[in-house]
Amino acid sequence: MSWLRRTVARQTTMVKAMTESLRVGADIGGTFTDITLVDEAGVVHRAKTLTTHDNPADGVITGLKQVVKIADKKVEQISSLIHGTTLVINALIERRGAKTALVCTEGFRDLLEIANEDRYDMYDLLLEKPTPLVPRELCFPVRERVYGDGSVGIPLDEESVREVVEQLREQEVESVAVSLLHSYKNSEHEQRIGEILRRELPGVFVTLSSDLVPEIREYPRTSTTVANVYAAPVVERYLNSLQSNLKDIGFAGQFLMMLSSGGTCTIETAIDYPIFIIESGPAAGALAAIHYGKCVGVQSLLAFDMGGTTAKSCLIDDGVPQTTTNYEVDRGAGHAKGSGLPIRAPVIEMLEIGAGGGSIAHIDSLGLLKVGPESAESSPGPVSYGLGGEDPTVTDADLALGYLNPDFFLGGRMTLDRDAALDAIHAKVAEPLGLQAIEAAWGIHDIVNENMATAARVHAIERGMDPRTYTLFASGGAGPVHACHVAQKLGLVEAIVPVGAGVASAFGMLTAPLAFEFVRSYFTTLDAIDWARANEVVESMRSEGAELMEAAGVDAGRVHYAARCEMRYQGQTHEIVVPLPDKTLAESQREEVIGSFKAVYAQIYSDVKMAARPIEILNWRMTVAGPTPEVRIETSSPAVGTETIKGQRHVYFPDGGFRDCPVYDRYSFVEGAAFDGPAIVEEKESTTVIPPGTTVTVDATLNLRVHFDSSQ
Numbered sequence: 001m002s003w004l005r006r007t008v009a010r011q012t013t014m015v016k017a018m019t020e021s022l023r024v025g026a027d028i029g030g031t032f033t034d035i036t037l038v039d040e041a042g043v044v045h046r047a048k049t050l051t052t053h054d055n056p057a058d059g060v061i062t063g064l065k066q067v068v069k070i071a072d073k074k075v076e077q078i079s080s081l082i083h084g085t086t087l088v089i090n091a092l093i094e095r096r097g098a099k100t101a102l103v104c105t106e107g108f109r110d111l112l113e114i115a116n117e118d119r120y121d122m123y124d125l126l127l128e129k130p131t132p133l134v135p136r137e138l139c140f141p142v143r144e145r146v147y148g149d150g151s152v153g154i155p156l157d158e159e160s161v162r163e164v165v166e167q168l169r170e171q172e173v174e175s176v177a178v179s180l181l182h183s184y185k186n187s188e189h190e191q192r193i194g195e196i197l198r199r200e201l202p203g204v205f206v207t208l209s210s211d212l213v214p215e216i217r218e219y220p221r222t223s224t225t226v227a228n229v230y231a232a233p234v235v236e237r238y239l240n241s242l243q244s245n246l247k248d249i250g251f252a253g254q255f256l257m258m259l260s261s262g263g264t265c266t267i268e269t270a271i272d273y274p275i276f277i278i279e280s281g282p283a284a285g286a287l288a289a290i291h292y293g294k295c296v297g298v299q300s301l302l303a304f305d306m307g308g309t310t311a312k313s314c315l316i317d318d319g320v321p322q323t324t325t326n327y328e329v330d331r332g333a334g335h336a337k338g339s340g341l342p343i344r345a346p347v348i349e350m351l352e353i354g355a356g357g358g359s360i361a362h363i364d365s366l367g368l369l370k371v372g373p374e375s376a377e378s379s380p381g382p383v384s385y386g387l388g389g390e391d392p393t394v395t396d397a398d399l400a401l402g403y404l405n406p407d408f409f410l411g412g413r414m415t416l417d418r419d420a421a422l423d424a425i426h427a428k429v430a431e432p433l434g435l436q437a438i439e440a441a442w443g444i445h446d447i448v449n450e451n452m453a454t455a456a457r458v459h460a461i462e463r464g465m466d467p468r469t470y471t472l473f474a475s476g477g478a479g480p481v482h483a484c485h486v487a488q489k490l491g492l493v494e495a496i497v498p499v500g501a502g503v504a505s506a507f508g509m510l511t512a513p514l515a516f517e518f519v520r521s522y523f524t525t526l527d528a529i530d531w532a533r534a535n536e537v538v539e540s541m542r543s544e545g546a547e548l549m550e551a552a553g554v555d556a557g558r559v560h561y562a563a564r565c566e567m568r569y570q571g572q573t574h575e576i577v578v579p580l581p582d583k584t585l586a587e588s589q590r591e592e593v594i595g596s597f598k599a600v601y602a603q604i605y606s607d608v609k610m611a612a613r614p615i616e617i618l619n620w621r622m623t624v625a626g627p628t629p630e631v632r633i634e635t636s637s638p639a640v641g642t643e644t645i646k647g648q649r650h651v652y653f654p655d656g657g658f659r660d661c662p663v664y665d666r667y668s669f670v671e672g673a674a675f676d677g678p679a680i681v682e683e684k685e686s687t688t689v690i691p692p693g694t695t696v697t698v699d700a701t702l703n704l705r706v707h708f709d710s711s712q
Contacts, residue, residue, distance in 0.1 A: 025509035031308020033059035034503035042632035084280035097230035098174035120338030150185035263515025288508030396421035411684030453489035475504035502685025545624025
């Protein structure tokens with residue numbers, strides 16, 4: 001990938017910054033911005049502040065100032081800051097990106113409109129496909145043609161390119177995507193067009209599909225290229241602004257971005273290729289779950305992250321998260337597969353739904369209670385925030401039920417109005433349904449739990465997994481409030497809630513290694529494969545990755561390589577990702593490759609009898625990663641015998657109504673502490689609700705280990 005080669009020089013200081021002592025993770029969500037700082041002694045310091053939507057950089061600066069004050073440090077001492085943001089995906093969903101044009105092969109101007117020529121729901125007569133990011137009038141064909149074998153059928157007509165340049169100049173476009181037919185096989189025409197555009201249109205962002213996603217399949221490749229360049233100017237303005245603001249307050253360390261695949265990259269790389277940071281924040285939540293899971297020896301986790309706007313779930317097996325390169329943005333009503341814009345980029349695979357603390361409860365046209373996906377976010381926020389919100393939310397319901405302390409929200413930095421929350425729930429939910437306000441509040445809480453449990457269950461089953469075999473790991477500001485009830489609905493036997501769960505994603509960023517992802521297309525069947533060519537494909541990716549790691553200062557002996565390929569039975573439409581042997585490929589590995597394919601296939605689809613069909617390979621992938629940064633967490637506790645109960649609170653549970661529950665101080669727990677539910681555990685960034693019939697122990701990492709009665 002030539003884009004990686006252009007950023008080698010920028011990566012050379014990354015490894016040093018990632019291994020030095022004072023490091024910060026910053027995660028911007030729809031409602032809150034989370035900051036985590038780990039100091040020289042391994043002590044973790046945390047800050048949480050409302051997201052500033054008009055200028056998200058302001059929230060990061062505010063949170064950073066808070067956390068260094070808490071840690072009694074100075075901004076100048078920070079060696080590296082790793083940042084995750086939802087800016088890219090929000091720009092795509094809300095259509096707030098740059099004015100973008102597409103340069104395509106003559107005859108393929110309608111590619112974005114035609115898409116895959118299918119209907120994701122063939123029985124929906126009112127089906128609506130996603131609106132392309134580039135309208136037809138900004139799709140410009142040029143005369144050229146490359147055939148499927150890479151040979152040139154029609155040479156590039158540079159005069160037609162210059163005519164397009166004039167039209168682009170007249171239209172005053174900010175960004176241009178170039179995606180030509182079969183450019184993954186032969187990129188010569190795309191590269192030449194890129195040279196002309198960059199020379200003639202200085203200041204205009206240009207992305208070539210052969211640089212970004214050199215893969216077979218025209219529509220997903222083009223859609224990804226368009227999405228990348230559509231978001232690039234927005235990302236550049238934001239990151240340059242944030243970088244400038246950081247410099248103004250004295251930050252002189254390395255500023256890195258979290259990748260959706262779980263690695264990190266430089267700011268320059270993120271600006272050029274923002275599509276790779278599309279899910280950077282949620283990916284970090286999965287890394288936090290992996291880190292804590294390794295600390296306590298739990299390798300099969302359902303990472304459950306619930307913030308103020310959305311909830312995410314991710315399956316982790318043997319300490320490794322499930323990943324995908326087939327991603328969709330802006331799915332239509334019902335979130336049906338195929339209803340969104342396809343993105344071909346490596347991401348940690350998560351299911352995300354509109355269920356967070358700010359999700360709005362409402363009565364639908366059938367008179368039924370619904371929760372989300374609309375969110376009050378940080379502005380105007382839930383009714384109880386007192387910032388102008390008028391619609392009841394999940395946070396308002398949790399407050400009404402006694403789960404949240406109105407005087408200890410964000411550690412007491414924000415006071416919530418319980419009476420206002422109850423009034424809004426009564427007026428907009430309870431009264432229309434003929435219920436008491438508390439009954440309606442429980443309905444809101446229970447429905448959002450059911451929505452999340454159902455989504456997690458489907459997510460697991462679609463991948464051939466039994467969700468009951470996992471341990472739930474809770475994170476996000478609202479995650480610990482809902483985690484136990486969600487786990488019970490899923491039939492799990494245990495949930496883990498770490499210290500600082502409310503800002504766990506920001507912490508997860510500090511565990512991310514330097515990593516690169518490569519892809520090459522070589523379409524063949526296992527029966528007809530040219531093993532020499534296959535080795536050339538794999539070795540080219542391995543060599544390029546090794547070169548980049550060497551330039552970044554990573555010791556060759558600490559670089560990890562993972563080769564995979566996308567395979568399917570002949571005649572099928574979709575592929576599965578299969579690991580390749582870590583050795584030179586040859587005819588002697590054929591059965592091993594077939595065995596790996598069948599094992600993955602059986603796990604997802606069961607053992608379907610298709611052995612007589614040839615097996616096809618489409619794309620070859622390679623992940624090259626440096627060592628995982630060592631993050632040592634100091635787990636010192638107060639002396640045994642310190643009082644942990646702060647008091648009692650009237651809390652609602654459906655099996656007995658309101659009851660007095662002990663409220664524990666999260667920071668006073670020691671290893672080996674144990675208690676039974678019901679109970680409330682409070683810390684600054686989140687609150688854990690422990691339902692009746694459960695037992696809780698505190699492990700060596702000071703995680704709450706909540707155990708459920710499996711017979712219930």
